[in-house]
Amino acid sequence: MTCPPPPATDHHMDAESFRRHGHEVIDWIADYLYGGVDDKPIMSRVAPGEIAGMLPEAPPTTGESFDSILADLDRVIMPGLTHWQNPNWHGYFPANTSGPSILADLVSSGLGVQGMLWSTSPACTEIETVVMDWMAKALDLPECFHSTPGPGCGVLQDTASSASFVTLLAARERATEWRTNREGLGEVNPKLVAYTSNQAHSSIAKAAKMAGMGEENLRLVEVDENYRMDPTALRKMIEADLADGLVPCYVCATIGTTSSVAIDPIQEISEVTREHGIWLHVDGAFAGSAAICPEFRSMHDGLEHADSYTFNPHKWLFTNFDCNCLWVRDREPLVRTLTVMPEYLKNAATESGQVIDYRDWQVPLGRRFRSLKLWFVLRHYGLEGLQSLIRHHVALTESFEAMVNAHPLLELSTPRNLTLLCFHHVDGDAATEAMHHAANAGGEVYLSHTKLATEDGERYVIRMSIGQSRVESTHVEHAFEVLAAAAQEARRSQG
């Protein structure tokens, strides 16, 4: 039997064109990442609507040449970018890329396999489990998070937001013995409460809202003078809630808060959570990478008592976004919370119980081959390479700290934590803000800000975050010169 001849389908890019254009794109990226990006104003200067206004209102009827598409990267896209890969980027946290990571992501796109089930590409699942074990060993995480012998295990998520959300769900379900999942939160227990410090990332509040628990049922625990969660305050809150008949189900401690990289005391917090059987989640999104170096691992003290731990290689570990690592000490609550098994996904491997189906560990069903990035990065750099880079960034930050300490107009707002320095102008908030805007305005450096509580209220502080893949001492020195000039200018104009 034969089909009738179908219409011609010569619309795909052919093999030779793919090779040629692929090489062009690689070269375009090399030109950008290894030099070109350094000369551009870091923050895009376009006005709202300016980039959109450069495009036609409708897609083309007939296909365009790849050359014209590639040309638009320079014409349309470039002016609208804020350059996170410029080594003068000191805003937010780094969002590091690296050669091996970019190429691994390319392999993932090219293979185009789906890792939703073990059976839909076993390598996609097994490399992930192995690499998560490698990473657990690289960070010297407690053995309870290793996949062997279980029940602990690691899994990749897109972001720490998702990792915190799915662990909150598992905690919610464990506390209600999975009745929420069937019957609904309101019908089961309207009194679940979660806890995190008032310095925790906004994703924890978002998670509480999404989970249907309500933001008011997320208690924001007081912090000490260095912005670390106060375990005594946590204990008092939990005990008061228990006395009121509420059900504490989740505590999120932070290793490296977003504002100031404060490190919550996990050991003391875990004493409270263990006493009351509360899920302890630890969010090390940014700072977690530092544990590659033994000298920074004391921040993990007590982690062996946590139920889950997460950090983002896509921040400070040379692995391009998105790549978040999540470990759980027991996979069963997470999987039980997220599993739904329709007929069309049933398969022999799943039914054997011998394999992991990572779809049951995350919000989406589908999954790309994301672990290739971590595999390539760990192998390319080796532990020594990663340690050397992390130490280099910390040393650069120590240098910057010394410069701030030596400058009469600048003052540290809180002690340095790893590679983040919060500082302000001695003339007060207006001067700090003016100095901040002036420093960024030139486009040569970029720093972001936050507000930190003080005895008198709160203070506007500038965050110097060091850790872009290619940052060197010249960039840090340059940033300090720009900031020092802005500080002088702020004193003059405010005076």
Next chain:
Amino acid sequence: MTCPPPPATDHHMDAESFRRHGHEVIDWIADYLYGGVDDKPIMSRVAPGEIAGMLPEAPPTTGESFDSILADLDRVIMPGLTHWQNPNWHGYFPANTSGPSILADLVSSGLGVQGMLWSTSPACTEIETVVMDWMAKALDLPECFHSTPGPGCGVLQDTASSASFVTLLAARERATEWRTNREGLGEVNPKLVAYTSNQAHSSIAKAAKMAGMGEENLRLVEVDENYRMDPTALRKMIEADLADGLVPCYVCATIGTTSSVAIDPIQEISEVTREHGIWLHVDGAFAGSAAICPEFRSMHDGLEHADSYTFNPHKWLFTNFDCNCLWVRDREPLVRTLTVMPEYLKNAATESGQVIDYRDWQVPLGRRFRSLKLWFVLRHYGLEGLQSLIRHHVALTESFEAMVNAHPLLELSTPRNLTLLCFHHVDGDAATEAMHHAANAGGEVYLSHTKLATEDGERYVIRMSIGQSRVESTHVEHAFEVLAAAAQEARRSQG
């Protein structure tokens, strides 16, 4: 002032190595995608643990050469892959890739920008809004989903699971006037109910569970003989729930169910949802791509009354995973549901109210430059190219349908929908299942299965899904030959 000299950091891949290895990876992908993949058994044949067993137990201390990493793609990864890009892939749904999409994703990895806020890379946000408008026009979606004049707008998500989840959250919040977000579902209204057909994707049940509504509060509406939601049954369910004092808040209709690509009658369903002010979400994850062609757009009848619509270019529109399109007729409920604004993310552009910050439209905070993929695909193929390919796939499926109809041992289980054909062995379930396993066992083709309700119970059916990027009539004919032989064998061995 100068920094003390930092430790040497020559661990990064240098520019010349990135170019050279980048070209190698491009060529490796070209070899795989344009031929190499065709010769491999489609389903991986490894046993559980076999791939993991090929790796060392710990990451290397010192970095390895890129050549050794690349070599392991062939040695370790390849045997563990199930080849979704083989043109003999007819399982689940297609997960199409294409040259322009892969290269666009590479650009995104290389740029390494964060699109969480407009200000953190304006192009990342604005290209997305424009491309979502382009896509809305390409599919002839109702104007209520266009970004101009608003309040409708499109946004990219990773998967339809996430799109359905965030719209369910917005519906939950709208129905409780956002009190859930603050006070928690249980304290506000334990009686929210959602509806979808008993053929809907498992992600809807997962969403109801994650949202804290409980799976039992998701009503599974009966379907007609062609597996389409019965609007009369929906109306009765809603009216009964209202009479019981419950609060219906969300209906998910499906355009192209996973089992059989059944298309729910949106127009009639929308009459019910409008009457009662219920959020209508339409999930066109797979079939939505067909609306590129005017002749398939009748499936959208009534879509102008929906609150949200989603489909996956990463299935059938030559855009590699992950790439899901979500449109809402009013952005406000979604944004209000997902917004949390900490100090460290505040910026002038956001405060001006003139820009979109897409972080407030999704579960995660961070975002990669995902719209580049769609931009490249729409421009490379043009609407005519995409239409031609979609029509080609439908024509191939019509041919396959004719072959099934002409074969004495095979029978259609339900009428063909677009590019999916469900069929079974006339000798019954045991024969169908035997035939299915035999056909897949050779490794030359791959089809998956489902179960469909019949008058007497349910039937095991084989799903022939046509739409892999490079599928041609030879592949479809070959699949039929393999299946026909397996059907004969099943009769013999069962007889």
